[in-house]
Amino acid sequence: MAQCILHWDENFTGNALVLNGSISNLSDRSGDLPGKDWNDETSSITINSGRWKFFEHVNFQGASMELGVGQYPNMHGFPVGDNQLSSVQLLSE
């Protein structure tokens, strides 16, 4: 099963959100603080399996980037930057 982990803070710290498939709006997932959600909060990403596409806006819109298995300790220099991620598409298992 494909697995991607979003991390609230850089270097894989803070709250973590495990994804096993696409999500069109990260606002639908609750965050680690009362009243907060995962929209525009991701600061590092772990991909354990699968190939994924990450989007700046909900419903797979805006700037995007494709990433495969690996560890991405921060979003510096990526098309979808720090605290910008709003939707995630699973491209292949």
Ligand SMILES: [Ca+2]
């Ligand atoms: Ca966004």
